[in-house]
Amino acid sequence: MTTMxxxxxxxxxxxxxxxxxxxxxxxxxxxxVGDTVTDGQVVCEVETAKAAVELPIPYDGVVRDLHFxxxxxxxxGTPIIxxxxxxxxxxxxxxPAEAPEVPAADVADSAPEDKPQGRQxxxxxxxxxxxxxxxxxxxxxxxxxxxxxxxxxxxxNGHGPAPxxxxxxxxxxxxxxxxxxxxxxxxxxxxxxxxxPSGPDGIITREDVHAxxxPAEAPxxxxxxxxxxxxxxxxxxxxxxxTARETRVPVKGVRKATAAAMVGSAFTAPHVTxxxxxxxxxxxxxxxxxxxxxxxxxxxxxxxxxIAKALLVAIKRNPDINASWDEAxxxxxxxxxxxxGIAAATPRGLIVPNIKDAxxxxxxxxxxxxxxLVATAKEGRTSPAAMQGGTVTITNVGVFGVxxxxxxxxxxxxxxxxxxxxxxxxxxxxxxxxxxxVTTLALSFDHRLIDGELGSKxxxxxxxxxxxxxxLITWA
Numbered sequence: 001m002t003t004m005x006x007x008x009x010x011x012x013x014x015x016x017x018x019x020x021x022x023x024x025x026x027x028x029x030x031x032x033v034g035d036t037v038t039d040g041q042v043v044c045e046v047e048t049a050k051a052a053v054e055l056p057i058p059y060d061g062v063v064r065d066l067h068f069x070x071x072x073x074x075x076x077g078t079p080i081i082x083x084x085x086x087x088x089x090x091x092x093x094x095x096p097a098e099a100p101e102v103p104a105a106d107v108a109d110s111a112p113e114d115k116p117q118g119r120q121x122x123x124x125x126x127x128x129x130x131x132x133x134x135x136x137x138x139x140x141x142x143x144x145x146x147x148x149x150x151x152x153x154x155x156x157n158g159h160g161p162a163p164x165x166x167x168x169x170x171x172x173x174x175x176x177x178x179x180x181x182x183x184x185x186x187x188x189x190x191x192x193x194x195x196x197p198s199g200p201d202g203i204i205t206r207e208d209v210h211a212x213x214x215p216a217e218a219p220x221x222x223x224x225x226x227x228x229x230x231x232x233x234x235x236x237x238x239x240x241x242x243t244a245r246e247t248r249v250p251v252k253g254v255r256k257a258t259a260a261a262m263v264g265s266a267f268t269a270p271h272v273t274x275x276x277x278x279x280x281x282x283x284x285x286x287x288x289x290x291x292x293x294x295x296x297x298x299x300x301x302x303x304x305x306x307i308a309k310a311l312l313v314a315i316k317r318n319p320d321i322n323a324s325w326d327e328a329x330x331x332x333x334x335x336x337x338x339x340x341g342i343a344a345a346t347p348r349g350l351i352v353p354n355i356k357d358a359x360x361x362x363x364x365x366x367x368x369x370x371x372x373l374v375a376t377a378k379e380g381r382t383s384p385a386a387m388q389g390g391t392v393t394i395t396n397v398g399v400f401g402v403x404x405x406x407x408x409x410x411x412x413x414x415x416x417x418x419x420x421x422x423x424x425x426x427x428x429x430x431x432x433x434x435x436x437x438v439t440t441l442a443l444s445f446d447h448r449l450i451d452g453e454l455g456s457k458x459x460x461x462x463x464x465x466x467x468x469x470x471x472l473i474t475w476a
């Protein structure tokens with residue numbers, strides 16, 4: 001590493017790409033010392049406690065130094081790359097520091113392109129991908145789009161427009177910014193509503209976004225302290241277990257954060273789970289009809305779409321279930337919008353991306369949003385923003401062939417619906433025993449703010465819609 005006193009050298013610091021995250025692991029560098037980069041170009045991929053994220057550089061110039069090798073965990077706010085903004089090539093080409101030796105399990109966990117085939121992230125209900133997709137380094141100023149998702153089951157889909165709730169009609173004014181600036185803000189994890197505009201007529205500029213990421217640097221020359229290379233990992237002591245019979249995998253990243261969140265949720269919110277077994281034969285017939293509907297041309301129509309719509313209608317009829325518990329202020333926070341989470345299992349662990357304002361979407365719009373969520377999940381690239389702000393969640397354990405489960409609430413939410421396997425079973429229909437398509441639903445909820453009556457009403461409404469999906473028209 002070199003000591004930099006030249007004011008033409010800009011240091012890009014590890015940003016907080018989530019909410020309050022304190023560190024991130026550098027998974028892959030997409031540039032080397034001496035490469036020319038442009039504002040907005042992706043230079044590296046990092047893994048936080050929530051997801052893998054690609055970082056764009058906010059400068060034009062030449063890479064002068066990479067401060068950390070791949071596999072290093074770096075605190076938020078620490079410089080990770082130096083860019084010579086004068087455009088001059090570095091006097092001496094340097095190479096990134098040699099990566100310290102790490103256990104094989106660490107490497108397997110932090111290098112997604114080395115994952116064995118067939119271990120792509122899977123949305124419950126869509127099966128395991130059989131091919132291995134390697135990420136290609138980005139070229140030029142291309143900006144990353146969204147990123148990763150999980151468990152949902154047999155194909156699920158629906159009927160009828162979803163009306164927005166009265167309170168959902170109150171919309172915050174949209175910040176003024178050009179599309180490239182919005183793209184930059186999204187990639188850097190900056191909320192445009194918090195950015196102070198400096199452009200004409202209150203328009204947010206690229207400089208405003210950059211200023212929101214890191215404080216403006218002083219104009220006077222500042223002598224940078226030498227960046228010390230990450231210390232080499234000491235040789236691991238001899239294993240105290242039989243390595244031929246056991247494998248130990250470090251708990252970190254998404255899996256570590258998920259484990260902590262689940263323990264916190266399980267021992268903070270008093271969970272109650274209720275169950276109902278439902279005849280969904282008519283729902284499956286409606287799915288087949290919608291597949292032929294011109295309004296759904298090119299969209300993925302499956303049972304999940306109808307289950308999601310049924311839950312949204314049930315929430316509209318029973319809005320108090322869409323809430324959260326504020327322990328600090330001892331308040332119940334009623335949400336006048338629904339950000340519908342879909343639990344997703346990925347090689348890095350369980351994540352729950354959500355569809356923003358799902359209650360305000362028509363059925364085709366909801367189908368399109370679910371399709372996008374599935375696509376990003378298969379790519380293993382769900383953005384941190386997509387996993388924040390959920391209000392209620394669906395998880396489908398039926399894809400694994402089980403009848404149902406007792407799901408644990410995601411932190412900050414009050415209800416989660418588990419969907420079991422849809423199976424052909426003997427069922428009493430119109431007074432006769434007939435083979436019908438049947439599934440079991442389980443609704444877990446926070447008993448501090450949701451009593452048995454409210455939870456039962458919501459679950460009963462979802463079941464009634466799935467048994468008679470025409471209720472979507474009359475109840476919506």
